[in-house]
Amino acid sequence: xxxxxxxxxxxxxxxxxxxxxxxxxxxxxxxxxxxxxxxxxxxxxxxxxxxxxxxxxxxxxxxxxxxxxxxxxxxxxxxxxxxxxxxxxxxxxxxxxxxxxxxxxxxxxxxxxxxxxxxxxxxxxxxxxxxxxxxxxxxxxxxxxxxxxxxxxxxxxxxxxxxx
Numbered sequence: 001x002x003x004x005x006x007x008x009x010x011x012x013x014x015x016x017x018x019x020x021x022x023x024x025x026x027x028x029x030x031x032x033x034x035x036x037x038x039x040x041x042x043x044x045x046x047x048x049x050x051x052x053x054x055x056x057x058x059x060x061x062x063x064x065x066x067x068x069x070x071x072x073x074x075x076x077x078x079x080x081x082x083x084x085x086x087x088x089x090x091x092x093x094x095x096x097x098x099x100x101x102x103x104x105x106x107x108x109x110x111x112x113x114x115x116x117x118x119x120x121x122x123x124x125x126x127x128x129x130x131x132x133x134x135x136x137x138x139x140x141x142x143x144x145x146x147x148x149x150x151x152x153x154x155x156x157x158x159x160x161x162x163x164x
Contacts, residue, residue, distance in 0.1 A: 012160035014119070015058040017051040017112060019105065021129075022070060022152040029151075033131055036144055038096060040132045049073065049100065049129050051108045051156065054118035061116050064108075064156040071153040073102035073127065075146040080139055093134040096141070100127040100151065108156070 021029070026044045033041035052058070076099040083093045105127040112118040129151065 012057045014053070014055040014161035015061060015158055016053055016161055017058075017061065017063065017108070017156065017158045018048045019051060019067075019071075019153045020048055020155040020157070021073075022154045024149075025151045028148045029129070029131070032146065032148065038132050039135050039139070042131060042133070047129055049102075049105065049127055049153070051105060052112040052118045052120065053161075054112065054120065055161070056117055056119050057160070058112065058116045058118055058158075061112055061118070061158060063158045067154050067156065071102055071104040073100040073105065073129075073151040073153055075099075075151070076101050078141040078144045080135060080141060083133075094136060094139060095130055096132040096135045096139060097128040097130050098146065100129065102127050102153065104153070 026047050029047050030041070030044050032038075052061075078096065078098055081095045081097055083095055106125065109120075109125045109127075113120065
């Protein structure tokens with residue numbers, strides 16, 4: 001067997017499943033980030049929420065694709081999560097996230113773990129949308145308050161985890 005055949009036949013390292021928001025929600029998140037002065041805010045198309053980041057490949061997990069009746073994700077609180085350097089990224093950053101309450105997202109996460117054996121690197125699944133991957137040290141989340149509508153989830157998708 002040729003080396004190229006071995007490399008091409010390798011099973012993916014895992015599976016990533018996430019959801020996207022409708023255009024009104026994306027626009028509202030962009031506007032909120034601007035008004036709140038959030039450093040390094042994500043672009044409109046980058047807003048998403050992770051359902052599963054599994055180091056086990058999930059070939060039988062079927063995504064919903066377009067969600068005909070959008071799910072509501074209600075903003076809960078803002079937190080800053082510290083991301084420490086690792087083998088793939090030597091930066092020390094502080095991610096700003098808006099934690100969400102969304103029973104459907106929790107159901108999909110639980111189903112992926114219980115029915116498909118998905119792995120998860122954290123003690124608890126906390127639905128959230130990242131607003132910035134680096135707000136810097138000491139960003140004050142107490143000044144943030146979401147006054148908009150609940151976020152509308154309209155699409156579920158999956159990707160194979162990349163080697164890097």
